[in-house]
Amino acid sequence: MMTDVQEVKPLLKPFVIGLDLGGTNSVFGVVDQRGQVLATTSIKTQSYKTVEDFVDASIEVLKPIIAKVGGIGQFKAMGIGAPNGNFYRGTIEHAANLVWAHDSVVPLAEMFSERLGIPVGLTNDANAAAIGEMQYGVARGMKNFIMITLGTGVGSGIVVNGQMVYGSDGFAGELGHITMERGEEGRSCGCGRKGCLEAYCSATGVARTAREFLQKTNEPSLLRELDHDVITSLDVSIAAGKGDKMALDIFAFTGDMLGTACADFAAFTSPEAFVFFGGLTKAGDLLMDPIKEAYAKYVLPIYKDNVKFLVSSLDDAAAAVLGASAIGWEM
Numbered sequence: 001m002m003t004d005v006q007e008v009k010p011l012l013k014p015f016v017i018g019l020d021l022g023g024t025n026s027v028f029g030v031v032d033q034r035g036q037v038l039a040t041t042s043i044k045t046q047s048y049k050t051v052e053d054f055v056d057a058s059i060e061v062l063k064p065i066i067a068k069v070g071g072i073g074q075f076k077a078m079g080i081g082a083p084n085g086n087f088y089r090g091t092i093e094h095a096a097n098l099v100w101a102h103d104s105v106v107p108l109a110e111m112f113s114e115r116l117g118i119p120v121g122l123t124n125d126a127n128a129a130a131i132g133e134m135q136y137g138v139a140r141g142m143k144n145f146i147m148i149t150l151g152t153g154v155g156s157g158i159v160v161n162g163q164m165v166y167g168s169d170g171f172a173g174e175l176g177h178i179t180m181e182r183g184e185e186g187r188s189c190g191c192g193r194k195g196c197l198e199a200y201c202s203a204t205g206v207a208r209t210a211r212e213f214l215q216k217t218n219e220p221s222l223l224r225e226l227d228h229d230v231i232t233s234l235d236v237s238i239a240a241g242k243g244d245k246m247a248l249d250i251f252a253f254t255g256d257m258l259g260t261a262c263a264d265f266a267a268f269t270s271p272e273a274f275v276f277f278g279g280l281t282k283a284g285d286l287l288m289d290p291i292k293e294a295y296a297k298y299v300l301p302i303y304k305d306n307v308k309f310l311v312s313s314l315d316d317a318a319a320a321v322l323g324a325s326a327i328g329w330e331m
Helices: 051-068 108-116 125-136 203-216 233-241 245-269 279-283 285-298 318-329
Strands: 015-021 025-032 037-044 075-082 091-093 120-124 145-150 154-160 273-277 308-311
Touching (some): 015 051, 025 318, 051 108, 091 108, 125 145, 145 245, 145 279
Parallel strands (some): 015 075, 075 120, 145 273
16 A cells, blocks of 8 residues: 655754854844844954954853754854955955954854854855845845945945945955045054045044044033043044034034045945944934035036935844844855
8 A cells, every 4th residue: 555755844944143243342143034133142352362262252152042042953054244254255354453353364154164063154244234234124125225334444335236246356345445535644544554434434433533633623622521542433422412513523524524435436336325334323413414415515416316325224233133144044
């Protein structure tokens, strides 16, 4: 007697790990197939002098949130968004803001894969944020936009015709390192060059601008009440919110430079929108208004009225964590 043999399909693994590896914090998230971040944990990126120590610490903080959903056997893969991340090779290469990857090529995807026993993919952190925004945020449905991340550095993710732009070697789209000030007058950048956009328009760049403004004039300011050596972009934002003229001028200077850069970026991708993400965007209109004004002033007229300026709708590191997790789903 013959009986029908039904094919038993293996159960799909329902979770991935997303890692937003920033210059200051590394945030891990357990993400399900609906794009919900079920649990998060984090470590301080720069607290570790070697990548081996960083991975060791990462595994330790991951253990509890992995256990919460039934163990590593429930995970399909892990995705990582990291500075100078190479999508093709799964490596971090000469990342200016990472002490353990500043002068080397770090095979981070392979290292995590060996420790966790699951596939691991890696891309540039700003690319990960762009993917997250395209799937879950204000860029949903857009096929042409530029994501600009304003954190410890300035990153960018470029989407053209619905595809991330990686270039021939995986490093396309380093818009934070276009030169805004040429010659010896340009600020030194962590990449080793001078005058990069990142040196002016990152959170650390805003703090540098504050120190320069304080040194150049005797203008009264709430910022003078602070230790100049440890002023942060948050201090500037708080002072600007109170109407402090110098703080407002610092944001005007920063926004003008970003808007000028965006006017140039528009000429080569003609994006539907610029999407801004990161702690600096919490300054709101103090930053966005001068960006829009400078863009309108300097952009080629054919692009002037075709672009939206948007702030990420995803909270905290959600855009980058979700974007990194999307890399995991594709593994």
